[in-house]
Amino acid sequence: MDDGARDVFAGTLAELTWHEVDAAARSGAVLLWAFGVIEQHGPHLPTGTDVYLPAARLRAVRALLAERGVQALIVPPYYWGVNVVSGAFPASYGVRPESMREVMVDLLAGMARDGFRHVFCFSGHGDALHNRTVHDGVRAACERTDADASFVTEPALARRIGLEADDPYLTLYGPDEGPPDGPVDVHAGSWETSLMMHTHPRLVREEVRARLEPSGLGPGELAIWRQGHEHARRVTPAGYLGDPAAADAAEGHRIQTAAAEQAAQAIMLRLRRDTHRLRRSASAHPQTGRRNHG
Numbered sequence: 001m002d003d004g005a006r007d008v009f010a011g012t013l014a015e016l017t018w019h020e021v022d023a024a025a026r027s028g029a030v031l032l033w034a035f036g037v038i039e040q041h042g043p044h045l046p047t048g049t050d051v052y053l054p055a056a057r058l059r060a061v062r063a064l065l066a067e068r069g070v071q072a073l074i075v076p077p078y079y080w081g082v083n084v085v086s087g088a089f090p091a092s093y094g095v096r097p098e099s100m101r102e103v104m105v106d107l108l109a110g111m112a113r114d115g116f117r118h119v120f121c122f123s124g125h126g127d128a129l130h131n132r133t134v135h136d137g138v139r140a141a142c143e144r145t146d147a148d149a150s151f152v153t154e155p156a157l158a159r160r161i162g163l164e165a166d167d168p169y170l171t172l173y174g175p176d177e178g179p180p181d182g183p184v185d186v187h188a189g190s191w192e193t194s195l196m197m198h199t200h201p202r203l204v205r206e207e208v209r210a211r212l213e214p215s216g217l218g219p220g221e222l223a224i225w226r227q228g229h230e231h232a233r234r235v236t237p238a239g240y241l242g243d244p245a246a247a248d249a250a251e252g253h254r255i256q257t258a259a260a261e262q263a264a265q266a267i268m269l270r271l272r273r274d275t276h277r278l279r280r281s282a283s284a285h286p287q288t289g290r291r292n293h294g
């Protein structure tokens with residue numbers, strides 16, 4: 001069970017002193033960072049859902065990494081993301097992709113300057129342009145700094161936004177599966193509501209949720225919905241796409257546990273590969289050593 005923290009600084013490096021952050025960087029700690037958005041999530045979930053959920057996931061991932069001997073600090077979540085799909089709904093805010101990318105580059109440069117080599121960036125928001133922007137910010141920061149940042153995501157999402165599986169700025173986790181059969185459930189539906197019932201049950205409007213009809217839409221309507229703004233508002237006037245009444249906290253627990261474990265495994269794999277790469281690079285370039293890579 002997650003601790004259900006609603007304070008977005010809870011458990012992040014914002015609660016540490018600079019001495020503590022500095023010591024963590026020097027001892028090789030990695031950073032975990034979530035990128036969400038403030039966005040409508042139907043009549044039953046809070047607008048911060050895409051921030052609360054990845055924040056909870058990062059706390060679970062951090063615990064799993066600690067079991068494997070890797071110290072991780074969590075960066076306070078970034079929550080002014082890019083919003084195309086829900087852009088026409090109230091309480092749904094977004095910034096231009098180039099604004100988000102440049103903020104990411106500035107902050108990732110600061111983290112690299114502190115000596116954090118690895119930054120693992122997660123997304124809590126399914127919007128294609130938002131996720132392309134997370135990847136773009138990671139890539140731009142790696143090109144301009146010494147950092148090894150990456151976008152940690154599932155193969156299906158990477159494919160949807162046009163990235164190759166071997167993209168150097170991706171850390172892929174979880175099975176590579178196509179869309180599930182049956183009605184589409186992608187926004188404030190059964191899976192996302194199940195997760196919130198597990199991690200933040202007191203923020204779910206239970207009375208409302210239990211009475212919501214399934215949206216019952218298929219891939220055709222999903223394609224229209226993804227065009228965003230007025231298209232999305234017309235296809236899903238209530239703001240959810242899926243079946244919130246079918247949600248269940250135990251299912252949320254199962255999804256969260258599996259995803260956190262898969263993400264921790266993927267991070268461990270990238271860290272091992274990077275160690276090998278640095279060793280090879282150091283023996284090939286003994287003068288420049290550690291800083292001479294990619």
Ligand SMILES: [Zn+2]
Nearest residue numbers: 049050125188
């Ligand atoms: Zn969401």
